[in-house]
Amino acid sequence: NAGVTQTPKFQVLKTGQSMTLQCAQDMNHEYMSWYRQDPGMGLRLIHYSVGAGITDQGEVPNGYNVSRSTTEDFPLRLLSAAPSQTSVYFCASSYSRTDSYEQYFGPGTRLTVT
Amino acid sequence: GDSVTQMEGPVTLSEEAFLTINCTYTATGYPSLFWYVQYPGEGLQLLLKATKADDKGSNKGFEATYRKETTSFHLEKGSVQVSDSAVYFCALSGEGFKTIFGAGTRLFVKA
Numbered sequence: 199n200a201g202v203t204q205t206p207k208f209q210v211l212k213t214g215q216s217m218t219l220q221c222a223q224d225m226n227h228e229y230m231s232w233y234r235q236d237p238g239m240g241l242r243l244i245h246y247s248v249g250a251g252i253t254d255q256g257e258v259p260n261g262y263n264v265s266r267s268t269t270e271d272f273p274l275r276l277l278s279a280a281p282s283q284t285s286v287y288f289c290a291s292s293y294s295r296t297d298s299y300e301q302y303f304g305p306g307t308r309l310t311v312t
Numbered sequence: 313g314d315s316v317t318q319m320e321g322p323v324t325l326s327e328e329a330f331l332t333i334n335c336t337y338t339a340t341g342y343p344s345l346f347w348y349v350q351y352p353g354e355g356l357q358l359l360l361k362a363t364k365a366d367d368k369g370s371n372k373g374f375e376a377t378y379r380k381e382t383t384s385f386h387l388e389k390g391s392v393q394v395s396d397s398a399v400y401f402c403a404l405s406g407e408g409f410k411t412i413f414g415a416g417t418r419l420f421v422k423a
Contacts, residue, residue, distance in 0.1 A: 229409045240401060240415040288355055292409050298344035298363045299409035303355030
């Protein structure tokens with residue numbers, strides 16, 4: 199199992215450019231999420247999905263779009279990059295258990311917007 | 313809404329010292345509680361968890377007890393090593409799978 203994979207690892211964008219961060223998991227997990235990590239703020243939820251074809255907004259969704267056409271893939275699209283979107287982005291997957299939902303994280307994408 | 317508050321870092325300790333990282337939470341109902349660890353340049357990984365009051369989660373010498381009366385889930389380790397240097401996140405999941413994370417506490421362990 200590769201677990202959760204993310205590409206690219208690093209990216210530099212100019213203000214106004216668009217791009218897609220890729221995320222895939224091979225564990226057949228139902229739930230997938232995108233977080234951004236900023237210094238002193240922990241992880242903040244951007245968007246999440248509870249299954250193929252179902253997505254919803256998290257805490258900080260503005261400027262980002264997602265789709266979930268398959269169980270495995272959950273790409274995050276930046277529509278028009280802004281310097282405020284400079285951050286480290288983590289994708290995570292999870293599955294339902296009777297007692298808790300453990301998150302499995304990818305290695306992250308470090309994005310800089312100039 | 314639900315929230316997690318953990319002590320600010322960085323925490324700097326010498327090898328073999330005792331570690332405590334405080335974590336308190338606010339939640340309705342009976343959330344599951346977690347500690348995640350992030351080593352440099354990596355994503356987060358689950359360190360331990362507890363799913364109900366008075367449960368003790370443990371892993372790799374780390375322990376935390378779910379205290380409902382004080383709404384706390386403090387992380388402890390009796391003797392830290394240099395390899396424990398990382399950022400530690402307290403987290404909860406209440407209704408459903410959505411997880412709320414604390415701000416993280418960076419730990420430095422000196423040889």
